[in-house]
Amino acid sequence: MSKFTEDSKQLLEHIGGSENIVAVSHCATRMRFVLKEDKKADIKKIKNIKSVKGTFAQAGQFQVIIGNEVPDFYNEFVGVSGVDGVSKDKAKDAAKGNMNFIQRMLANLAEIFTPLIPALIVGGLILGFRNVIGDIKLLEGGTKTITQLYPFWAGVHSFLWLIGEAIFFYLPVGITWSISKKMGTTQILGIVLGLTLVSPQLLNAYDVAKTAADKIPFWDFGTFHIQMIGYQAQVIPAILAGFVLAILxxxxxxxxxxxxxxxxxxxxxxxxTVIIAHTVLGPIGWAIGSAISGVVYSSLTSAFGWLFAAVFGFFYAPLVITGLHHMSNAIDLQLMAEFGGTNLWPMIALSNIAQGSAVVAMIFINKKTKPEEEQVSIPAAISCYLGVTEPAMFGINLKYVYPFLAAMVGSAIAGVISVASGVMANSIGVGGLPGILSIQPKYMLVFSLAMLVAIVVPFILTLLLSKTKFAAKFAPED
Known part of the structure; x- marks a missing residue:
């Protein structure tokens, strides 16, 4: 009998038995269930199981937080329940039966970007490091950059662009591959399609705006022409082309x-598909992407930018709960392509920090009364400060409610400071505290102030709310 045998039996009982389970899988820290009837799951009793650190429902799945030992727990649960486990992808497909059309559409779009996130994070870190050594004048009294004085670092700066370019300029290749993978079609065809959108023989997307219409190269078919325009870093043209290829x-x-x-x-x-992509989908997708990014950019830089920032900063964390936050990646990437940077992503990094600071406050509040909670709260806070908020939100902040709200308020205030100061990031990257590496050098100082607000405000507000009737009303039962 393993140490999870009894807990697995309890979970099986309280989740409604084997007959209530459509599918079960696990990720890095959570058990993922697709249930026939969610209401049969006794959440209160499940949370009282020793190995369980929290529960939540998302994207049609009932998820139980176990922690890093979830693979062992999962194996024991499958043995106890007699339910055959499935892959995460199959569990997600089963879960879509519990979603409406809009939820399924957004879940599908989010799944396109999930496999790309590791590369996008690496790219963000690389561009951030290039910021430090190539753009910030740190030496000789603030007049020289590291690359200006040291040939070695100049070489590093140039070499790292090889990776940054591969990730961001050739992003359409990753998108069309991801769609082919998700749709179960031939992945190499998705890759080839992506390459036809970014081929070196095409006019680079970044040069289109400064090229006269009569100077744009084209393929001459006698009776008609097709412009030879590339779609480097463009998101929506790649998405449209990828889905057309898969459907065809x-x-x-x-x-x-x-x-x-x-x-x-x-x-x-x-x-x-290649013909349609260059004659119809590419121009339409470019127009849609430009319109979306233009609206977001105009909203953030208008006289009411502070209001947009406050709303986005306040509601970003709830978006994470729904899984819709991945959609912001597409907007960020489009902003980067259109404006050479993104003013949306800095607010995401600030939201991560705010959630972590609320957890730190809860560590302080419960240090004497609930020392065992530190097994969840300390790793969760560290995770937040490094850009991953789910353990903190689902394990601590949503459990008590008021720290979650405190973090939302802190995020909104920090977001207003960021947007009002015109802060731009060169790219998306690692959220949380390392996010400052992606900020354009001239905005790093004011972004540091916004980060300080995201640390201090949620912490103080959480402490204050903990002494109110509101906190008592939502206090979890031990």
Whole structure:
């Protein structure tokens, strides 16, 4: 009998038994259930199980936080329950049966960017490091950068752009690959499609605006022309093209005999998609992306930018609960492509910090009365300050409610400071405290002030709220 046997039996009982489980999987810290009837799960009793650190429902799944030992717990639970586990992807597919159309659409879009996040984070760190050594005048009385004085670091600066360019300029390749993977179609065709959007023979997307219309190169087909415009760093054209390719391939495969499908299907799926991408989808997607980024940028830089910042800063954390926060990646990347940076992403980093600071306050509040809670709260706070907020929100802040609200308020105030000061990030990257590395050098000082606000305000507000009737009203039962 393993140390999780009894806890697994209790979880099975309180979740409604094996007959209530449609699918079960696990991620890094959580058990993920798709249930026939969510109301059969006794959340209060589940939270009282020794190994359980919290529960929440998201994207059609009932999730139980276990911690780093979740693989062992999962194996024991599968043995006790007799339920066959499935992959996370299959569990997500099953969960979509519990969603409406809008939720399914947004979940699908979010899943496109999830596999790309590691690369985007690496790219953000690289651009941030290049900021430090190549853009900030740290030496000789603030007149020289490190790269200006040291050839070695100048070489590092130049070399690292090889990776940064691969991640951000050639982002459409990653998007079309991710869509092919998600849709279960031929992934190499997705990669090839992405490459046709960023080929070196095309006019670079960054040069289109400064090129006269009659100077843009084109393919001459006699009776008509197709402009040779690239879509480097463009998000929406790649999404549209990726889905058209997947849909075409699936439908062509249905009607083509199996014995010639290897030859016919790739040709009839890829070639028409590339043509459509460069004649219809690319221009339309560019227009849509420019409109979205233009609206966001104008909102953040207008006289009412502070209001937009306050609303976004306040509600970003609830977006994380729904899983819709991944959608902000697309907007950030579009802003980077259109304006050479993003003023949205700095607010996300500040929201991460604010949630962590609320947890730190809870550590202080419960230090004597609930010392065992530090097993969850200390790692959760560290995780927040490094850009991952889910352990803090689901393990601590939402459990008590008032620290979550305190963090939302702190995030809103810090966001207003950031936007009112015109703070721009070169790229998205690691959230939380390391996020300052992605901020454009001239804004680092004022962003530091916003970070300080995101640390101090949630901490103090959490302490104050802990002494109110509001906190007592939502106090979890031990």
């Amino acid at each position: 391939e699936k439908n062509v495969r249905k009607i083509v005999p199996e014995y010639i499908s290897m030859i016919v299907v790739p040709f009839l799926a890829l070639v028409p």
